[in-house]
Amino acid sequence: MKEKIIAIFLACLLLAACSDPKQAKLPADVSKWSEDKRLMEAVGKLDESDRKLFGGYAARQVVASTFGGSKVVADSTLGDALKTQQVWIEAKAAEAEKQKALAEQVKQQQLVALKEMNGTLTASLLKLKLNPADYKNKQYSEYFSIEVALHNNTTEALSGVKGTVVLSDMFGDPIKRIGLTNDIQIDPDQTYIYSGTMDYNQFQAADKKLAASDTEKMKFEWVPDTYIFTSGKKQTMPK
Numbered sequence: 001m002k003e004k005i006i007a008i009f010l011a012c013l014l015l016a017a018c019s020d021p022k023q024a025k026l027p028a029d030v031s032k033w034s035e036d037k038r039l040m041e042a043v044g045k046l047d048e049s050d051r052k053l054f055g056g057y058a059a060r061q062v063v064a065s066t067f068g069g070s071k072v073v074a075d076s077t078l079g080d081a082l083k084t085q086q087v088w089i090e091a092k093a094a095e096a097e098k099q100k101a102l103a104e105q106v107k108q109q110q111l112v113a114l115k116e117m118n119g120t121l122t123a124s125l126l127k128l129k130l131n132p133a134d135y136k137n138k139q140y141s142e143y144f145s146i147e148v149a150l151h152n153n154t155t156e157a158l159s160g161v162k163g164t165v166v167l168s169d170m171f172g173d174p175i176k177r178i179g180l181t182n183d184i185q186i187d188p189d190q191t192y193i194y195s196g197t198m199d200y201n202q203f204q205a206a207d208k209k210l211a212a213s214d215t216e217k218m219k220f221e222w223v224p225d226t227y228i229f230t231s232g233k234k235q236t237m238p239k
Helices: 002-019 030-035 037-045 048-066 078-120 205-212
Strands: 121-131 143-152 158-168 174-182 191-199 219-229 234-236
Touching: 030 037, 030 048, 037 078, 048 078, 078 121, 078 219, 078 234, 121 158, 121 205, 121 219, 143 158, 143 174, 174 191, 174 205
Parallel strands: none
Antiparallel strands: 121 143, 143 191, 158 174, 158 219, 219 234
């Protein structure tokens, strides 16, 4: 009698195990999953959160198989898939937090560097003009001429200055960004007038807008990149 009770108990346990949808086996071939009746029935028995987990796992497996990724591990179950997907989600969330923290760290470093570099050098737009072609000086088409005042606010001489001139309309919308590099020494508390030219392209919307803009209403911004002092000391904007 005792043996019969034990046998019935074991049979009940086996039946309970078989009824657990998470014990359903996953075919090694991902393309066969949707055709596997038992697997689909098991997925249908999952709660909504687990179905979403499996959907994400299945999508990743389909992509992996498309690009020749490894097949599903032999004897993997639906439960194994759910655990794997949950671990992947948590890892992605952790990586996103790390990236967010790094971005915030760089942002803070940039703010500190910007304050320091703005204290080192003051830049101001003096002139921006569209000029006609000047064949005598080998300017074979219309061109812009620009002058920017660079003032060294420190007690050390600057041997090199690199940055970007940003010209925006009166609403603050950028029109054009111009890289500026100057290797003429700027002594302490002195101002150097940088003069340069740039081609005018009538087919570029930015150039056409710049040519038509009122320089009196235009906004000028100087974005520092690298300052080099004659002593060899550098100030750089974190990337």
